[in-house]
Amino acid sequence: MTDTAHRVVLAARPEGRATTDHLRHESFDLPEPGPGEVLLRTIWLSLDPYMRGRMSDAKSYATPVAIDETMTGQTVGEVIASNHDGFAPGDIATGMTGWTDRAVMKGDELRKLDPTRAPLQTALGILGMPGMTAWTGLTRILEAKKGQTIVISAATGAVGSVAGQLAHARGLRVVGVAGGPEKCAHATGNLGYDTCIDHHAHADGEAMARAIGEAAPNGVDLYFENVGGKTLAGVVPNMNDHGRIAICGMVAWYAGENLEDAISGPTIWRNLLTRKLRAEGFIIFDHWDRFPTFLDEVAPMVADGTITYRESVTDGLENAPKAFVGMLAGDNFGKTLVRVGPDP
Amino acid sequence: MTDTAHRVVLAARPEGRATTDHLRHESFDLPEPGPGEVLLRTIWLSLDPYMRGRMSDAKSYATPVAIDETMTGQTVGEVIASNHDGFAPGDIATGMTGWTDRAVMKGDELRKLDPTRAPLQTALGILGMPGMTAWTGLTRILEAKKGQTIVISAATGAVGSVAGQLAHARGLRVVGVAGGPEKCAHATGNLGYDTCIDHHAHADGEAMARAIGEAAPNGVDLYFENVGGKTLAGVVPNMNDHGRIAICGMVAWYAGENLEDAISGPTIWRNLLTRKLRAEGFIIFDHWDRFPTFLDEVAPMVADGTITYRESVTDGLENAPKAFVGMLAGDNFGKTLVRVGPDP
Numbered sequence: 001m002t003d004t005a006h007r008v009v010l011a012a013r014p015e016g017r018a019t020t021d022h023l024r025h026e027s028f029d030l031p032e033p034g035p036g037e038v039l040l041r042t043i044w045l046s047l048d049p050y051m052r053g054r055m056s057d058a059k060s061y062a063t064p065v066a067i068d069e070t071m072t073g074q075t076v077g078e079v080i081a082s083n084h085d086g087f088a089p090g091d092i093a094t095g096m097t098g099w100t101d102r103a104v105m106k107g108d109e110l111r112k113l114d115p116t117r118a119p120l121q122t123a124l125g126i127l128g129m130p131g132m133t134a135w136t137g138l139t140r141i142l143e144a145k146k147g148q149t150i151v152i153s154a155a156t157g158a159v160g161s162v163a164g165q166l167a168h169a170r171g172l173r174v175v176g177v178a179g180g181p182e183k184c185a186h187a188t189g190n191l192g193y194d195t196c197i198d199h200h201a202h203a204d205g206e207a208m209a210r211a212i213g214e215a216a217p218n219g220v221d222l223y224f225e226n227v228g229g230k231t232l233a234g235v236v237p238n239m240n241d242h243g244r245i246a247i248c249g250m251v252a253w254y255a256g257e258n259l260e261d262a263i264s265g266p267t268i269w270r271n272l273l274t275r276k277l278r279a280e281g282f283i284i285f286d287h288w289d290r291f292p293t294f295l296d297e298v299a300p301m302v303a304d305g306t307i308t309y310r311e312s313v314t315d316g317l318e319n320a321p322k323a324f325v326g327m328l329a330g331d332n333f334g335k336t337l338v339r340v341g342p343d344p
Numbered sequence: 345m346t347d348t349a350h351r352v353v354l355a356a357r358p359e360g361r362a363t364t365d366h367l368r369h370e371s372f373d374l375p376e377p378g379p380g381e382v383l384l385r386t387i388w389l390s391l392d393p394y395m396r397g398r399m400s401d402a403k404s405y406a407t408p409v410a411i412d413e414t415m416t417g418q419t420v421g422e423v424i425a426s427n428h429d430g431f432a433p434g435d436i437a438t439g440m441t442g443w444t445d446r447a448v449m450k451g452d453e454l455r456k457l458d459p460t461r462a463p464l465q466t467a468l469g470i471l472g473m474p475g476m477t478a479w480t481g482l483t484r485i486l487e488a489k490k491g492q493t494i495v496i497s498a499a500t501g502a503v504g505s506v507a508g509q510l511a512h513a514r515g516l517r518v519v520g521v522a523g524g525p526e527k528c529a530h531a532t533g534n535l536g537y538d539t540c541i542d543h544h545a546h547a548d549g550e551a552m553a554r555a556i557g558e559a560a561p562n563g564v565d566l567y568f569e570n571v572g573g574k575t576l577a578g579v580v581p582n583m584n585d586h587g588r589i590a591i592c593g594m595v596a597w598y599a600g601e602n603l604e605d606a607i608s609g610p611t612i613w614r615n616l617l618t619r620k621l622r623a624e625g626f627i628i629f630d631h632w633d634r635f636p637t638f639l640d641e642v643a644p645m646v647a648d649g650t651i652t653y654r655e656s657v658t659d660g661l662e663n664a665p666k667a668f669v670g671m672l673a674g675d676n677f678g679k680t681l682v683r684v685g686p687d688p
Contacts, residue, residue: 053618225613228609228610228613232609232613233609242630247613247616247617248617249617250610250613250614250617253610253613253614259608259610262608262609262610263609264603264606264608264609265572265576265577265606265607265608265609265611265612266572266594266597266603266606267609268609268612268613269569269572269576269591269594269597269612270594270597271625272591272623272624272625273591273592273593273594273625273627274397274625275625276624276625276626276627276630277624277625278622278623278624278625279616279622279623279624280616280620280621280622280623281615281616281617281618281619281620281621281622282620283617283620286586286620
């Protein structure tokens with residue numbers, strides 16, 4: 001017996017900015033779970049900037065999504081049926097099921113969650129990939145130390161909001177860059193940022209450089225890079241000798257926009273050389289062995305309220321494309337989630 | 345009593361390419377050495393690409409040379425008179441006396457040489473700053489390991505020629521990039537390079553990328569960067585995941601040339617991110633504490649012939665400007681030296 005489920009597939013590859021036309025919500029026949037497999041119904045779908053990269057077929061660290069293939073994505077769901085010893089109906093699990101309301105997965109590719117530890121959707125945000133990304137960038141790539149000044153772009157995003165709070169807890173001076181006064185007020189009011197620069201108020205890299213210079217009077221030791229664009233152009237001239245840059249994302253450039261007045265290659269190179277900077281790209285999947293260490297450190301900080309989080313929730317899988325496009329444009333506020341089905 | 349000596353001063357700041365008109369050979373009144381000071385006569389003057397940076401007043405890691413000030417430079421000389429306990433007439437010493445045929449220096453700023461260990465001028469090359477730079481880049485910044493593939497630009501230059509031989513001795517696959525068939529033949533024939541790419545034969549970054557791809561069929565793990573320009577554009581697309589780039593120089597860009605078709609900032613950034621690369625600038629002065637370790641390792645390799653060196657020698661301080669301009673254009677072959685006075 002087959003059953004009808006729903007999914008969102010890649011309809012066309014975007015040239016430039018992704019729109020809802022590049023995605024398609026459709027029904028499909030759900031297979032029965034085979035040996036070792038589990039049937040899940042989706043409760044939460046995570047939307048993340050990296051998904052924009054998977055829509056393109058340019059060389060990247062991961063295989064692109066094929067046309068008509070289900071969009072990649074992590075979800076939290078409830079086990080409906082299981083042919084795997086590790087899972088029973090009613091269990092809660094997370095895995096890369098993609099943008100779908102039901103999925104058949106190998107049990108070995110799922111991670112069971114303790115639903116009493118924290119709200120289920122935190123496994124997609126602060127206690128999941130974005131939180132782990134923030135922690136890894138701060139501790140392993142930047143090796144952040146008390147007393148240093150750090151700039152964090154996309155300061156209130158899923159990654160930045162955790163990075164800012166962790167940096168604050170470690171005793172750094174934390175400068176955020178975010179889009180709009182509301183996000184900046186959230187950054188300084190709730191996320192531990194010492195100050196926040198609204199990039200909408202600064203037209204180009206030179207203006208950003210002045211603003212960052214004022215926000216970081218002793219210079220910038222560390223930069224947690226999520227955006228590229230004019231923010232990068234503004235940070236680089238403020239970097240202190242031996243500073244470090246962790247390159248986690250470059251959302252301003254994903255769609256091939258904002259390239260005309262981008263910082264030039266020779267300018268980046270000259271600054272790396274003369275200021276003796278280290279710039280390093282990282283991908284969280286390379287650091288997954290440390291996930292338990294991350295959870296041990298950060299889960300208690302979430303439980304006791306040291307670290308807070310904020311969510312942008314959209315209801316219904318059919319609305320995921322619109323939420324995704326909005327997130328890429330900066331409309332989200334905190335972790336972007338789609339509520340695909342009710343809590344158990 | 346004062347005495348007349350000679351020096352080369354900065355006559356004007358170059359906009360773009362440096363020419364001999366930007367430098368001036370002149371006489372000056374040599375002061376008597378005061379307490380703790382030493383009078384030296386210069387035997388060897390080292391010419392190095394970093395000096396081009398000191399001619400500009402753009403922000404860099406070092407103070408620029410002032411107009412009418414003696415050009416910065418390291419020399420080897422003989423002590424003529426000494427008011428310092430550590431030096432006696434006839435001693436051989438090295439220090440930053442600048443481009444001059446005699447100099448009064450604080451004894452504490454000089455390092456005494458053992459003239460029996462190796463030819464005096466090696467203190468300016470293979471057993472001095474360039475050799476130490478090569479060793480530091482390879483061991484501390486790139487952490488080169490046996491079996492890796494490394495690309496070294498300016499492969500036969502003062503730094504590259506040592507980096508290539510050290511990398512070969514450590515069991516890496518060593519790919520050189522140099523200007524012209526004669527330099528490439530020297531690289532593969534004498535310096536341990538497995539292969540060498542003549543960048544004169546490749547018009548742009550795309551052509552360089554194809555050549556490097558052929559020379560490094562398993563990809564590039566490490567890049568010892570001395571030039572920037574089309575070589576960098578050619579290396580980046582060939583970098584393996586988790587590769588490292590040590591940025592030691594960017595001679596193609598010092599004069600503000602070759603910028604039109606340079607690799608763009610977003611392209612560098614995207615590659616650092618998606619390939620998880622680390623790019624790090626370094627300056628040898630930050631690593632000087634390890635100089636004894638370097639000497640202990642490399643001096644015996646020079647003595648037993650494991651590492652060889654080649655010199656481009658120009659006679660006469662008055663000819664130093666021409667030799668310097670030629671070196672920046674790639675006319676030199678190996679370590680560029682000026683013989684200012686006879687050996688003792």
